[in-house]
Amino acid sequence: MARLSIITIPKNEEFLRQVAKDFDLNLLNDPSWQSFIRDLTETMYAADGVGLAAPQIGQSLRLIAVDLEGEAQIMINPKITKKSWRQATAEEGCLSVPKFYGPVKRHKKITVEFFDAQGRPQKKSYRDISARIVQHETDHLDGVLFIDKLVK
Numbered sequence: 001m002a003r004l005s006i007i008t009i010p011k012n013e014e015f016l017r018q019v020a021k022d023f024d025l026n027l028l029n030d031p032s033w034q035s036f037i038r039d040l041t042e043t044m045y046a047a048d049g050v051g052l053a054a055p056q057i058g059q060s061l062r063l064i065a066v067d068l069e070g071e072a073q074i075m076i077n078p079k080i081t082k083k084s085w086r087q088a089t090a091e092e093g094c095l096s097v098p099k100f101y102g103p104v105k106r107h108k109k110i111t112v113e114f115f116d117a118q119g120r121p122q123k124k125s126y127r128d129i130s131a132r133i134v135q136h137e138t139d140h141l142d143g144v145l146f147i148d149k150l151v152k
């Protein structure tokens with residue numbers, strides 16, 4: 001396994017602002033993509049992060065690694081299919097936005113549909129911090145950064 005390098009703003013802003021492409025599930029049969037997925041998770045933990053999206057390591061693909069209550073989860077082509085009306089504001093940071101933190105309003109509860117690292121379809125609901133992490137990471141796939149959503 002290998003640690004990948006995380007790209008940051010302002011240098012890589014243009015890349016981070018792209019809308020990422022769907023991840024082709026056939027790639028999961030390729031050992032080099034399986035090791036890429038493991039590296040994404042390893043890189044997230046090595047950087048003390050709780051989430052890392054593929055665009056942050058220079059791959060414009062809809063793939064994220066998240067740490068939800070201490071458990072690593074890979075989400076391929078994630079789609080948030082339900083959002084609670086209730087929202088909550090909390091401080092966020094981002095491995096691609098060095099040394100900056102700020103308050104962001106997010107939905108308190110969400111349901112997300114995705115494919116796991118084995119390509120199996122999953123549908124899960126999360127609340128509070130886990131819901132926040134998934135929202136932050138899926139935003140990366142649309143070129144959205146948390147600094148776009150700061151509460152004034």
Ligand SMILES: [Zn+2]
Nearest residue numbers: 093094095096
């Ligand atoms: Zn981020």
